[in-house]
């Protein structure tokens with residue numbers, strides 16, 4: 001028996017020495033709340049992850065560690081820690097920890113979920129430099145204008161717009177389901193061994209809207225290919241839509257990483273999944289904040305009357321002459337950054353943030369929402385006050401880590417140019433063409449509902465009253 005105790009003692013000494021030597025010189029892990037054995041902090045996560053993470057940061061500091069099943073979660077909640085992740089160690093953090101639901105989207109080979117590497121670089125180049133360049137966006141203006149003018153007509157005469165509205169509603173529903181599933185904490189992501197069981201049925205549920213979206217996109221591509229065959233491909237045709245543009249690029253591309261048909265589908269999916277809910281929810285939050293502050297609505301409308309005139313509809317070319325409107329968009333994205341925790345980043349090697357050790361493969365949540373509401377950075381942070389952005393240094397470039405609604409660094413949003421045009425043009429048109437108020441006896445509710453894409457807890461319901469001088473402006477045929 002004595003021998004047994006001696007062996008245990010010797011083993012214990014060696015074990016402590018080994019773990020001590022292993023951790024010696026290594027940065028300590030970030031602080032964080034204690035969890036339960038096996039599941040860690042998973043049972044304590046709340047539905048409103050963004051505000052829950054902000055509360056944890058106010059207790060434990062700007063870098064917090066959570067044990068999420070077998071995965072480490074890292075919360076980053078200060079401008080300096082965000083700078084370390086998104087600028088100083090940008091390449092290390094330029095990967096994604098792909099949730100199982102996202103693998104249903106093109107196997108995670110689209111821009112959003114692709115690992116940092118040649119395929120991602122090629123897709124981003126096609127998306128940002130070619131597809132969403134200023135010149136291509138100008139060419140696509142007629143498409144946006146048609147939609148906006150039709151919406152004005154629909155609002156003016158709801159009977160005329162019924163069919164269109166319900167089709168739009170169905171499409172939005174599919175996108176909304178997709179983004180909701182992407183943001184849902186899924187047990188399979190935290191215990192990869194359980195992934196084949198899909199215990200919450202998230203992957204199964206994701207397949208349904210994705211099948212619908214894929215069918216829509218394939219149908220659009222087929223129609224376009226048929227048209228090209230009829231007209232003779234390669235003929236120098238006018239820009240008609242992004243599908244035509246991408247198919248032309250595919251034929252022209254001659255690089256080590258060629259643009260394939262699967263890439264085209266992935267790019268189109270990114271545009272609809274990454275670009276629809278984000279822009280429309282931004283427009284909804286912005287309109288809700290404006291309606292809640294009549295003096296902001298009056299000031300914006302006054303600017304519009306001066307620049308556009310009361311006998312014209314807004315055109316996209318007016319947008320750069322509307323500084324107060326831009327300040328409204330910036331302030332709305334400060335209070336309600338549509339991707340409050342960005343898209344989680346993932347370090348490709350062990351590294352250090354705020355002098356704490358961050359393990360390779362952790363899921364890093366940068367809490368832009370909390371930083372945008374930090375009272376040590378922003379005066380009266382909960383007040384909607386667009387004037388704070390007039391003549392300010394803050395923009396959408398992600399160069400200032402107290403304000404980065406589109407993220408920052410290599411993985412910054414690929415659709416900023418498009419988002420800026422869509423949100424500003426839509427909000428300008430809605431404000432210029434109508435006065436808005438909430439229905440009698442109703443109260444405007446600005447509560448947020450968390451998801452990978454933030455939305456209003458209760459959809460905005462508001463009554464428009466026409467304000468343009470000439471009624472025929474509302475009935476333009478395009």
Ligand code: HEM
Nearest residue numbers: 112274275278282338339342343406407411413414415419
């Ligand atoms: C107001 C509207 C929008 C906001 C606030 C927004 C915000 C963001 C944010 C915060 C990210 C993540 C950045 C990061 O992980 O560090 C992102 C990524 C992305 N966004 Fe947007 N976005 C908007 C609209 C759009 C639009 C219109 C498109 C496409 C047409 C788009 C396409 C993408 C893509 C492809 C990515 C992934 C980039 C990558 O991983 O390399 N977004 N966006």
